[in-house]
Amino acid sequence: MARQIQFTETGGPEVLKLVDVEPRDPGPGEIRIANRAVGLNFIDIYVRTGLYPAQPPSGLGTEGAGVVDAVGEGVEDFAEGDRVAYAQGPLGAYAEFITMDAEKAIALPEAIDFETAAAGMLKGLTVQYLLRQTYAIGEDDTILFHAAAGGVGSIACQWAHALGAHLIGTVSNEDKAGTAKQNGAWMTIDYTRESVPERVRELTDGAMVPVVYDSVGKDTWKDSLACLSKRGLMVSFGNASGPVEGVNLAELNKGGSLFVTRPSLNGYADTRERFEMMCDDLFAVLESGDVKIKIGQRFALEDAAEAHRALANRETTGSTILTL
Structure with a gap:
């Protein structure tokens, strides 16, 4: 037994x-x-x-x-x-x-x-398809990654840094901000006291980001879309706060011909x-x-x-x- x-x-x-x-x-x-x-x-x-x-x-x-x-x-x-x-x-x-x-x-x-x-294994392979396949980030790309101090986020910060990208990571407190930065995050945003879209706008001089990686789901959906540049890609790969429902395609048009994907490890x-x-x-x-x-x-x-x-x-x- x-x-x-x-x-x-x-x-x-x-x-x-x-x-x-x-x-x-x-x-x-x-x-x-x-x-x-x-x-x-x-x-x-x-x-x-x-x-x-x-x-x-x-x-x-x-x-x-x-x-x-x-x-x-x-x-x-x-x-x-x-x-x-x-x-x-x-x-x-x-x-x-x-x-x-x-x-x-x-x-x-x-x-x-x-x-x-x-x-x-699972977190690392998730980061592999996110950063290397779903949107293949390159040197000097600036990207937004939610939950940057978590298991997937910690790996993403390091891998993005190794690829020469600038990762902006969202966190919930100063300790987690320190963790994300130690792992290679370029900048962090404390979503409990800062507006994520406004801070992204400041950090990118108004350009916003070409891709957002979001494992939080319902609570961050609208803010994530607001952080994208025109023709940007919203990568929704988790539901920590609950599933995203009632997606309005008109919002993608309004945001600048945005793209959305819901990838999974099994799909890659x-x-x-x-x-x-x-x-x-x-x-x-x-x-x-x-x-x-x-x-x-x-x-x-x-x-x-x-x-x-x-x-x-x-x-x-x-x-x-x-x-x-």
Whole structure:
């Protein structure tokens, strides 16, 4: 038997329970991984609350790193004992063991430890597609990135800096502003006491920005649009404050022929070839030291509910992991 976090009904953090389960043997094309560390992400809260549907009783989490424990028929790229990481696994990563399609795992370079991989795979790959594909930022580009001190934001600040871009990051207090700047943010805006559009206008001498990366959702939607230059791109990739609803296309016209996209990791890493390309890009910046994964919080597996409370209350900085 092995320990796993499950929920039998949607709701608050209290619905998460530690249970004993029988680890599933891998079928054809599958591997079983003994997790060493598991990543927490805001999307896990969406699943727990029912915003993203799951069929209870259900496990939770899709990201982690560990060692291959068993290999199913037909798997040629992995063997028992291999170090691996994953970001798009089936629900159930909050567990000692997880069985998944081998195509969803990637060999982990020796230079990258399990905790770094678990904390950085999903967030790092998210930043990869945001900065390198959705809008490929270049040297001297000025961009706006919301929640700059969070897990994704901390990576984005570093990666944007390495690419020579000027990242303006929104934060909620002075401590988080310091974190964002330490990670390479050019400027920060405290949205609790400053108007984000007005401050962006000041910082850009009225030019505004060609792209806004927004994981907050409902609360920042209008301000984000107001920060864009003509023909700018609004990248809405999360719903921390709730989903964006009732989008008025006339607002895009009024703002200057604006573009909007709602990307996801599954929409970019949709083939094995693309997944490997994105992982190679991420591993390169990790191994070079251009991007360092800051693990701000570590929780034991049995404390997953406490971890969710901290994440939902925005009491975290950097990445949060469960340790096993």
